[in-house]
Amino acid sequence: MENIINEIMNKNIGDIKVSPSLSHYTTYKVGGTARLVVYPKNASCLVTLMEIINKYDVKYFILGNGSNVLFSDDLYDGIIIKLDKFDEIDFQDNIVRVGAGYSLIRLSLECAKRGLAGLEFASGIPGTVGGAVFMNAGAYNSDMKSVVKDVTVLTPDLKIITLANSEMKFNYRESFLQHHKGYICLGATLKLGFGERSALEEIIKERKLARKRTQPLEYPSAGSVFRNPKGLYAGKLIEDMNMKGYQVGGAMISTKHANFIINVGSATASDIKEIIDYVKKQAKITYNINLRVEQRLINWGDFDEKEKE
Numbered sequence: 561m562e563n564i565i566n567e568i569m570n571k572n573i574g575d576i577k578v579s580p581s582l583s584h585y586t587t588y589k590v591g592g593t594a595r596l597v598v599y600p601k602n603a604s605c606l607v608t609l610m611e612i613i614n615k616y617d618v619k620y621f622i623l624g625n626g627s628n629v630l631f632s633d634d635l636y637d638g639i640i641i642k643l644d645k646f647d648e649i650d651f652q653d654n655i656v657r658v659g660a661g662y663s664l665i666r667l668s669l670e671c672a673k674r675g676l677a678g679l680e681f682a683s684g685i686p687g688t689v690g691g692a693v694f695m696n697a698g699a700y701n702s703d704m705k706s707v708v709k710d711v712t713v714l715t716p717d718l719k720i721i722t723l724a725n726s727e728m729k730f731n732y733r734e735s736f737l738q739h740h741k742g743y744i745c746l747g748a749t750l751k752l753g754f755g756e757r758s759a760l761e762e763i764i765k766e767r768k769l770a771r772k773r774t775q776p777l778e779y780p781s782a783g784s785v786f787r788n789p790k791g792l793y794a795g796k797l798i799e800d801m802n803m804k805g806y807q808v809g810g811a812m813i814s815t816k817h818a819n820f821i822i823n824v825g826s827a828t829a830s831d832i833k834e835i836i837d838y839v840k841k842q843a844k845i846t847y848n849i850n851l852r853v854e855q856r857l858i859n860w861g862d863f864d865e866k867e868k869e
């Protein structure tokens with residue numbers, strides 16, 4: 561790793577952090593140490609970084625705000641790439657060009673302020689634009705698919721291309737990026753509608769209150785753990801199994817919202833994973849349903865990145 565760090569520094573790619581705890585980078589506030597975190601300054605620095613990564617054949621992970629990931633407690637023996645510097649934004653009427661590192665909540669508030677409608681659903685989703693595009697984040701019967709015009713990506717062979725909405729293959733919490741390893745979202749163009757600022761801000765305010773009422777926002781979590789099976793709600797299924805309040809170590813199924821696992825103290829990633837596995841097992845026994853995890857499980861060996869289904 562020393563050679564890699566030297567190259568990254570010599571090539572002036574961006575800030576780095578050596579051996580940080582991933583608990584500082586995830587909203588669950590758990591996870592082991594990573595070898596290195598790099599913050600490339602721009603797209604060309606990212607390309608250079610990827611060349612170094614390819615040359616040394618070291619593993620890497622693109623991390624947004626860490627609000628939908630569960631890293632294991634083990635050492636992540638690779639490089640975490642953070643696109644925080646990709647935070648440019650440009651408004652042309654109802655067309656918004658925004659960098660992958662831009663906060664989704666901030667974007668939603670900024671658009672409402674300008675009388676641009678369509679992103680109210682995103683005002684309580686604590687991710688980045690890149691993470692939201694990757695996950696096709698959504699709420700209130702809307703999602704990124706409804707607002708994205710196109711997405712700029714870095715391809716595995718390090719070319720920058722633009723993928724149209726239809727090419728992004730958006731589906732419920734799914735996108736092209738999840739199924740094509742090595743594609744990195746650099747930014748997106750959104751096409752929004754027009755609305756009245758006060759009405760849009762009112763919707764956002766009401767939804768904020770509703771989230772506070774129904775979600776355990778006072779504890780670290782990563783939002784909904786399981787995808788909703790077709791026509792059903794994962795939270796309701798878990799609640800009906802009387803699993804609210806079920807605890808392993810410092811992790812607990814929220815008593816407010818059964819599809820949230822919260823860190824009530826000093827949870828480990830293993831505590832959270834144990835609850836996930838237990839819920840899945842019980843759902844299979846009780847309903848004969850294979851619950852699918854929405855969150856990305858990273859550095860869990862067999863379960864790396866995407867849970868096997």
Ligand SMILES: Cc1cc2nc3c(=O)[nH]c(=O)nc-3n(C[C@H](O)[C@H](O)[C@H](O)COP(=O)(O)OP(=O)(O)OC[C@H]3O[C@@H](n4cnc5c(N)ncnc54)[C@H](O)[C@@H]3O)c2cc1C
Nearest residue numbers: 624625626627628687688690691692694697698745782783
């Ligand atoms: C309190 C709370 C409420 C939530 N509510 C919702 C909700 O209502 N709806 C919803 O959909 N989600 C919700 N979430 C989950 C989460 O906020 C979203 O999935 C969000 O889009 C994740 O963005 P992120 O930047 O944090 O991504 P991360 O968690 O950092 O990463 C998620 C995945 O995206 C990939 N990724 C991130 N950036 C890029 C990039 N630039 N290029 C390629 N891949 C990338 C990562 O590699 C990873 O696989 C909630 C989470 C919390 C904590």
